[in-house]
Amino acid sequence: QVQLVESGGGLVQAGDSLRLSCAASGRTFSSYAMGWFRQVPGKEREFVTTISRSGGDIYYADSVKGRFTISRDNAKNTVYLQMNSLKPEDTAVYYCAAATRYLVPSSAREYNYWGQGTQVTVSS
Numbered sequence: 001q002v003q004l005v006e007s008g009g010g011l012v013q014a015g016d017s018l019r020l021s022c023a024a025s026g027r028t029f030s031s032y033a034m035g036w037f038r039q040v041p042g043k044e045r046e047f048v049t050t051i052s053r054s055g056g057d058i059y060y061a062d063s064v065k066g067r068f069t070i071s072r073d074n075a076k077n078t079v080y081l082q083m084n085s086l087k088p089e090d091t092a093v094y095y096c097a098a099a100t101r102y103l104v105p106s107s108a109r110e111y112n113y114w115g116q117g118t119q120v121t122v123s124s
Contacts, residue, residue: 002026002113004096009118012086016122020081022096022115029077030054033099036070036081037108038092038120045095050104051079059104064090086122093117 008020022034035050049060049070058070069082079096097111105111 002028002032002098004098004113004115006094006096006115006118009094009120011121011123014087014122014124016086017082017084018086018120020083020094020096020118020120022079022081024077024079024098026077030074031100032113033102033105034070034072034079035097035099035105035111036079037095037097038090039095039117040092045108046092047106047108048094049081050099050106052103057104059106061106083120086120088122088124091120091122093119 003025006022033052036048037045039045047061051058051070051072055072067085072079095117096115098113099105099111102110
């Protein structure tokens with residue numbers, strides 16, 4: 001069992017940057033692949049990025065490639081999402097998630113644990 005708590009969301013202007021953090025409880029953080037998803041009202045949760053247990057494998061959605069960077073610090077039980085060059089279409093609730101069985105899972109159904117989400121709003 002792992003509990004995930006996101007932080008770092010907020011209201012920014014287009015072109016600005018934000019860094020989201022996701023702190024995990026427990027002593028087995030390094031055994032989970034971690035991912036970030038986002039969701040806007042009325043739409044399905046959308047994959048953003050994922051990182052393997054060791055951090056050696058990373059995968060991004062095309063919509064964020066080159067602008068967002070995922071990283072993890074297993075000593076701090078934390079995964080990060082650095083978001084640069086933000087666009088209004090990046091506005092969403094951002095969720096971090098942990099997966100026990102896959103290397104770099106990109107589907108929400110492959111994740112076992114979810115945080116409560118943090119709101120990111122990008123104004124034009």
